[in-house]
Amino acid sequence: MKVKFDLHIHSKLSPCASELMTPNNIMNMCMLKGLGLVAVTDHNSILQQDSLTKISESYDFIYINGIEITTIEGFHVLGYFDSLDKCRDFYNCIINHYDQSIKSNNPKKQVIFDEYDQEIGYVDYNLHQKINIDTTSLLKMIRLFNGIIVLAHIDRQKTGITNYDIDFQYFDFDGFEIDDKDKIDELYRSHSFLKKYKMINNSDSHDITSINENEYIELDELSFEGLKAWFYHD
Numbered sequence: 001m002k003v004k005f006d007l008h009i010h011s012k013l014s015p016c017a018s019e020l021m022t023p024n025n026i027m028n029m030c031m032l033k034g035l036g037l038v039a040v041t042d043h044n045s046i047l048q049q050d051s052l053t054k055i056s057e058s059y060d061f062i063y064i065n066g067i068e069i070t071t072i073e074g075f076h077v078l079g080y081f082d083s084l085d086k087c088r089d090f091y092n093c094i095i096n097h098y099d100q101s102i103k104s105n106n107p108k109k110q111v112i113f114d115e116y117d118q119e120i121g122y123v124d125y126n127l128h129q130k131i132n133i134d135t136t137s138l139l140k141m142i143r144l145f146n147g148i149i150v151l152a153h154i155d156r157q158k159t160g161i162t163n164y165d166i167d168f169q170y171f172d173f174d175g176f177e178i179d180d181k182d183k184i185d186e187l188y189r190s191h192s193f194l195k196k197y198k199m200i201n202n203s204d205s206h207d208i209t210s211i212n213e214n215e216y217i218e219l220d221e222l223s224f225e226g227l228k229a230w231f232y233h234d
Contacts, residue, residue: 005037006212008202041066076152169193
């Protein structure tokens with residue numbers, strides 16, 4: 001089946017997201033845009049996932065719990081999990097790798113909402129920081145909890161694979177994300193190993209209007225397992 005998707009959206013918990021990126025606003029916009037598969041992946045935190053999971057039960061699309069982690073090398077990795085419990089278990093394994101002494105310049109921008117979009121707290125340490133874990137170790141931890149691993153926006157100037165002295169072909173990942181699909185041929189020429197992986201084009205939306213409208217994938221089943229099978233299928 002042809003499924004419209006966006007698997008990289010940021011809520012107001014992410015310090016760079018707009019004021020309108022509350023859980024209900026995000027879910028309503030995903031519904032209005034006709035998405036069938038949705039994931040909110042805040043920077044280095046899952047503390048918005050409880051309310052998002054509760055709200056998602058009222059919608060027809062499939063919601064997947066996720067997170068965007070910044071490794072010690074500065075690389076960005078998207079992790080997706082088949083349940084909120086698995087997502088929590090993963091997060092509990094990595095939370096000790098955060099330096100909570102690195103305070104946010106404006107912690108009230110890193111807001112946690114309940115399912116009614118009421119503010120219930122905020123994170124005072126900087127969620128934009130690199131966490132003290134290398135990429136290889138992080139990927140192993142995501143895999144331990146049956147997660148899907150996507151290398152985020154690898155064509156981006158500051159966080160793309162061309163900016164790191166790392167041999168990415170030896171990483172255990174499932175797919176990669178790019179910002180600009182016009183760059184794919186150039187990436188394949190310089191990193192031919194990428195051809196064996198699935199490519200996705202998420203929005204990385206930090207504001208309500210930029211959530212995907214015209215990106216599709218072909219799934220045999222509309223579920224987490226269906227998504228995972230798509231990444232693995234030749």
